[in-house]
Amino acid sequence: MRHALDITREADFSGWYQAVVSQADMAEESGVRGCMVIRPWGYGIWERIQRVLDDEIKATGHDNCYFPLFIPLSYFAKEADHVEGFAKEMAVVTHHRLTAKDGTLVVDPEAKLEEPLVVRPTSETVIGEAMSRWVQSWRDLPLKLNQWANVVRWEMRTRMFLRTSEFLWQEGHTAHADKDDAMVETLKILELYRSFAEEVLAMPVIAGEKPENERFPGAVSTFSIEAMMQDGKALQAGTSHYLGTGFAEAADIRYQDQSGQQTLCHTTSWGVSTRLIGGVIMTHGDDDGLRVPPRIAPHQIVILPMLRDKEGDADLISYCEKLRMGLTDQSAFREPIRVLLDSKPGKVAQKRWDWVRKGAPIIVEVGPRDMEGGNVSVLRRDRLWREDGKPDFDIQTRDDFLFCAAGTLEAIQKNLFEQAKKRRDDNIRRDIADFDALTAHYADGNDKPGWVELAWSRPTGADLDAVVEKLKSLKLTIRNTPMDAGKPEKPCFFTGADSVETIYVGRSY
Amino acid sequence: MRHALDITREADFSGWYQAVVSQADMAEESGVRGCMVIRPWGYGIWERIQRVLDDEIKATGHDNCYFPLFIPLSYFAKEADHVEGFAKEMAVVTHHRLTAKDGTLVVDPEAKLEEPLVVRPTSETVIGEAMSRWVQSWRDLPLKLNQWANVVRWEMRTRMFLRTSEFLWQEGHTAHADKDDAMVETLKILELYRSFAEEVLAMPVIAGEKPENERFPGAVSTFSIEAMMQDGKALQAGTSHYLGTGFAEAADIRYQDQSGQQTLCHTTSWGVSTRLIGGVIMTHGDDDGLRVPPRIAPHQIVILPMLRDKEGDADLISYCEKLRMGLTDQSAFREPIRVLLDSKPGKVAQKRWDWVRKGAPIIVEVGPRDMEGGNVSVLRRDRLWREDGKPDFDIQTRDDFLFCAAGTLEAIQKNLFEQAKKRRDDNIRRDIADFDALTAHYADGNDKPGWVELAWSRPTGADLDAVVEKLKSLKLTIRNTPMDAGKPEKPCFFTGADSVETIYVGRSY
Structure with missing residues (x-):
């Protein structure tokens, strides 16, 4: 059977992954080694991940804030132990000006910084420093902060989404009065990540504790969610750390307890990153491209009118526009359904395969004959092919489709999860x-x-x-x-x- | 009359501004010159700005994407003209590793980059380069992209939110088939910025065209929205540029038109930044701190129970919790009302003045006597004082307050705009x-x-x-x-x- 991609998972999993990243319009190389351009479809998926996860992080009492991109070198020197276990591969800013020389731009040797600045590989140190100012008394605890930011770790061997020099992530940092409270937080976040991965990304994971040798340097315990990719390899998809009092000691995060005593805080940290997108690709992709779980699909339903540059086109577009509005008025997963009416110029077959490769959960094609009969032709991305090797279009009345759309999206979400879970369990x-x-x-x-x-x-x-x-x-x-x-x-x-x-x-x- | 801040606008506007930034928990110095830590209340305001503006940017057909933080020096050299007018004060990454030397961490001299990387001061050049790949035919136009990102311009004299070395912004970049289409876009965004500033930030602005000498370097025309601060000075709060074909020529953004001809695109760019928050402070702040317009307030209503560490506290909290839920079920400005029940330990008077300084639009205090009478004590931040110099609490039945809350928030939004507009027009x-x-x-x-x-x-x-x-x-x-x-x-x-x-x-x- 012919497929929408040239490379199959079976033949070359790694080549297949690159093909999906490229042909599903997820990301591309940027010209700066290890840094990617995240394209609209890929970034739209990240925005969905951000919005849903951010709501859950806020609902559990965390406040977002923003810390600087640059960290003075001396901050790292302070925590040499911490840095020891960490990659020292970091981008370092040493100058603050360009200048013209012989007609080209060069780094101005006069503009050397007194102290080099490191582009944050994580914000642990600066957030710790702020916590030591913000926490004074037991009344200030727990202090529960989160940040969405870009971070940089200079990587020698990179792979889109999975390992890039610059990546986007969320880093939570919290301070607590005692170990119990900090452990409750650490495990609450682990469970939040587990349910997010399974219910939103449709990606089954094992939530558990890492062995001693795999702990985050300086952590007392490290927990992770682990997902199995289609090649059987594990992807660590999120981590949650209980840091004990070690980080609090290094950053001097102390509080006056109710008896007036100065006491060290117990801290936690936790994060997920754009790596999740790599996980989604390798969990749900097939030989026709990506399949995006409806909960994170930027467009859950794409409507393709079969335009012919003829008079009837206006009627067809208006028929599709009514369909779009009918869908937008409905909710799936307690949010309005996200629908795109794609009436850009181009042949409908080509556009269909573009959306198949991108993995829009439902593609609806509407031709003049569909319109006359009050019908639509519906293609579910999670079961694309008939047994005879043709795309499995289902002709439905427009009303039936409208009535069932939310339920169909929910069924697709469930199906993707169950397929992935069965594969994981079988392996x-x-x-x-x-x-x-x-x-x-x-x-x-x-x-x-x-x-x-x-x-x-x-x-x-x-x-x-x-x-x-x-x-x-x-x-x-x-x-x-x-x-x-x-x-x-x-x-x-x-x-x-x-x-x-x-x-x-x-x-x- | 005593006020919640020590410095008045009249006595020292610039000192007053710093006092609001600090005492309304908006931001603080980070230890890296010119870079700020945006604290939860300040960042919450930015998140509201982002969410509302982003919805509008998406609704007008723009796609978000993400481009790398680093730009190779050679990209700037290509556009030396463009750079000429630009500040050359940029942060430059020259090394990619730290190493331990004599017990401290230093920049590893062995890890010098072949080509220095500039931390993006804007993404014009990299986005232009991507557009030249993404635009092939007239069918690909218009290409309408937007990015939310951090950018860095090394500033010598900085002021929180108004001029910082690192700031957060949104940068739109679009490519069009001809001048007309690009001008329509430029002016549509100008109008989007104007209505956003006036309706969401309650900040009256003049939308207009910049004179030739104030144009963005390389632009054919530059438009701006200009707001008047309370000291009478102007703040340029957003810009929209029609760039003609100059940038397309530099980046080689061409398309095959319907007759098969290779044609240069006409491009636009436009942006607003965390500077808007400085504008909000200097538009709406008063001698008691910030006043946040309800549409961008992270919490629109803050409920303060008068707890006494006594038995009755549980009843009081449950009374307040019911109030919170009753408010959350309602909508103001077509969104659920955002309510905080602040039951953290601490004296209610101190918490009240903290929220006054932060500028929560409505503060509701509930004591045991209020609860017994089925009442609440309501303080509107936009009219804080009675004529006798006391806080203007209004005792209402809980039901009346619930019934009127959305309308009150809308009235506060309107009042802040009208006060600012009158002041602007009078000046x-x-x-x-x-x-x-x-x-x-x-x-x-x-x-x-x-x-x-x-x-x-x-x-x-x-x-x-x-x-x-x-x-x-x-x-x-x-x-x-x-x-x-x-x-x-x-x-x-x-x-x-x-x-x-x-x-x-x-x-x-």
């Missing part, structure tokens, strides 16, 4: 008995080995290092310990000791 | 006959001379230069030529020639 092995079997499972012949669930005794220190090294030989990492799994009956896969929890191992992005 | 002189009178009007004794309207023959070249120099001696600039003013009857104030239009002159930020 988790629970029956691997020993390291030889693990090695065999991840041998070169198996190109989609997925994840393996193992019993785990939670070794630390040198014992943990030994496990990590062993896994590394198979290019595996421990993804996380799921929150809801009980104590396994089997002994620890690695140490043979009594196991206390379950872990997932897999390859990852 | 425009139309009767200044000659340059001596102009000099006298702007003499040192007159500390709020406002603007002067003058007849204008639109001189160009050396004649215009002479006028500009003369005005400069009084620290004046031409603000703009209003769109709606006819041809004046008087001859040109400067040249004595037949006048063709009207101009406003004034001092400015």
Whole structure:
């Protein structure tokens, strides 16, 4: 069967990913290494992610604010430990002026900054510094801040959305009176991320705790949501950290408690980024392009009139415009349905395939004959093909379509989630008995080995290092310990000791 | 009479401005010169501005996208003419790594970039470059893009919101088939800005064309909205430029027209920034702090229960919670009313004055006696004081207040606009006959001379230069030529020639 993309997932997953990014008008290279131009369809998806997630972050009592792009170098020096574990690959501003020299523009050597400025790789340090000013008494706690911003980490090997030098993200930073309150926050956000990923992005995830060796440097505990991509690799899609009092100590975030004592705060931080878009592509894309879950689709329904540069065109457009208004008046997922009437010049078949590649959830085509019969031709992106290899158009009366549109969008959202969940669950092995079997499972012949669930005794220190090294030989990492799994009956896969929890191992992005 | 701020507008307008920025929790210095931390209340106002304006920008057919923070130096060199008129004060990234040396972090001299990267002062060049790829045929036109982003212009003298090295803005960039279509766009956006400023920010503005000497470098025509601050100075609050074909030529934005010919596009650009927040402060603030117009207030109504750490507190909070829900169920300005129930610990009088300084439009206090009587005590921020110098609380039944809340918010919005408009109109002189009178009007004794309207023959070249120099001696600039003013009857104030239009002159930020 012919498909709308030239490359299939099966033949070349990585090439397929690039093809979707490019042909679904998501993003393109910018000319600056590792920085991308996010195109309208890709950015529209990010805006939907932002708006829905931001509402949820606000509803749980967080305030947005904005901190500067530049951080003085000395702030990092203060937290050398923190920086140690961090990539030191950061963009550094050293000059503040250009000047003309021999007819071209050059950096003005006279305009060297006294102190270099680092383009923020995260705002941890500056937000910590502000918290130390803003928190005085127990009355100021909890202090729950969030920021939407661009950040820069100089990456050597980049891939659109998944690893770029500049990316967009949301970073939450909170300060609390004690450990209990900070842990409640950390886990509340983990759950917020889980439900957001599953209900909004239709992307099934495992929410759980990272092992010691995968913690954010300086964190006491790090939690993540892990999604499985269609090639079986894991994508860490969001993290939530309980930072204990270490960061508060470094930034001097203290409060006077009710007895008058100066006390260190317990802090948390958490974030998701434009990486989520990469996750959406590799979760829902197929060989015809992207399939965007309706809740984050900039246009949920695209109407394509079959214009012929003839007299009847005006009637057809007016018929489609009525359809558009009828849809806009309705709600799906408690928001007005987002509809585009695409009457730009161009052949309808070409426009149809453009929207298929972009992954608009529903495409409605309306020709003169449809109009005469009071009908519309409806194509669902989540079940594009008939068995005979033709696009699965469903001719419905306009009224029927209007009546069912919201329900259809909800059904598509559910279908995408269920397809992804089934695929994920089918690709988790629970029956691997020993390291030889693990090695065999991840041998070169198996190109989609997925994840393996193992019993785990939670070794630390040198014992943990030994496990990590062993896994590394198979290019595996421990993804996380799921929150809801009980104590396994089997002994620890690695140490043979009594196991206390379950872990997932897999390859990852 | 005592006021909530220590400094009055009359005594020291500039000191007063800083006091509002600080005491209304709008922003603070960040430790990086010229970069501010935008605090939650200030950022909440920016988010409201963004959301309302973004909806309008999208409704007029523009797509948002995102371009990289960094621009290679060579892109600027290409447009040396454009850069000439531009400040060359830009932040330049020259290195991409930090390294530890003698126990501290320093810029790694080994990690020098081959080509320096400029932190975007505007995205004109990169967006132009993308347009040249994205526009191929007449079918791709018009191409209407918008971006919300942070930009950096290294400023020597900075003032919060008004002139900062980093600021947040929206930049629109569009490409059209011909001049007519591009001019329609330029003026449509000017009108969008005008109505946004007046209806949403309650800030009266003059929409008009800038004189030749005030044009954006390279633009064919530049239009602006100009607002008058309470000290009589002008604030340019938004600009819209028709760029002709010059930028298209530099960036090679061409299309194949319907006859198959390669043709240059006509382009436009337009923007507003966090500067608008400075405008809101200097338009609506008073000696008690900020007054936020309801349409952009993060919380339109703040409910303060008078808690006493006693048994009755729970009932009081439940009474207030019912009030909050009753308000949230209603709409003002076609959006759900935004209400905060502020039950944080602290004395109600202190919290009241905090909210007065922040400028929440309506403050509702509820004590045990109010609750018993089914009442609430209502304070409108736009008419805070009774004649006897006491806060003008109005005791209403809870039902009456609920019934009237949306209307009250609309009345406050209107009142703020009318107060500002009257002040603006009262501070425009139309009767200044000659340059001596102009000099006298702007003499040192007159500390709020406002603007002067003058007849204008639109001189160009050396004649215009002479006028500009003369005005400069009084620290004046031409603000703009209003769109709606006819041809004046008087001859040109400067040249004595037949006048063709009207101009406003004034001092400015």
